[in-house]
Amino acid sequence: MRLSLPLPTRSAAIVAALAYTTLSFGAALTPSPAQAASGPFYRAEVAAPAKLDPRPIASGMAWKCADNVCTAGEAPSRPAIVCARLAKKVGPLASFTANGKAFESEDLARCNGN
Numbered sequence: 719m720r721l722s723l724p725l726p727t728r729s730a731a732i733v734a735a736l737a738y739t740t741l742s743f744g745a746a747l748t749p750s751p752a753q754a755a756s757g758p759f760y761r762a763e764v765a766a767p768a769k770l771d772p773r774p775i776a777s778g779m780a781w782k783c784a785d786n787v788c789t790a791g792e793a794p795s796r797p798a799i800v801c802a803r804l805a806k807k808v809g810p811l812a813s814f815t816a817n818g819k820a821f822e823s824e825d826l827a828r829c830n831g832n
Contacts, residue, residue, distance in 0.1 A: 758782075758789035759817055760800060765810040776800075776807040783808070792817075801829035 722728070760781075764770055767786040774781050774788070777800045781790045788808065793800050797816035805811050810830045814821045821829065 759792035760788075760790045760797070760804075761813075761815040762788045762801070762804055762808075763812040763814075764788060764808050765812040767808075770808060774804070774807050777803040781808075786812075797821075798825065798829065801826075802831070805830050 764783070764786045767783075770783050770786070770788075772783050774783060777793050777795055779790045779793050779800075781788045781804065783789075788804065790800075795803075797814075800816070801811065801814045801821065804814075811826065814826055814829060
């Protein structure tokens with residue numbers, strides 16, 4: 719009994735397997751429409767945005783800042799750490815929201831280093 723395929727068939731099987739794997743990974747890594755429409759994961763209002771960098775890097779993420787509001791996607795760090803690192807980079811924050819949940823005043827004070 720022969721267990722191997724002829725060379726042309728084997729090549730086609732390998733190409734088909736690679737194509738299937740590529741498409742599977744692409745589908746798994748593409749954000750769903752619900753995730754894309756939900757907006758940024760983090761939102762922060764800077765208390766004194768005198769000379770705010772429009773694209774600061776804090777907590778390993780590129781933030782997008784306009785006027786006194788900065789936004790970013792989700793990070794692997796805890797929200798308290800993300801908040802503290804952003805405050806260190808851009809100055810004291812008036813508010814900080816992670817996944818739609820605003821920080822309480824005590825947490826925000828800790829974030830700002832008070």
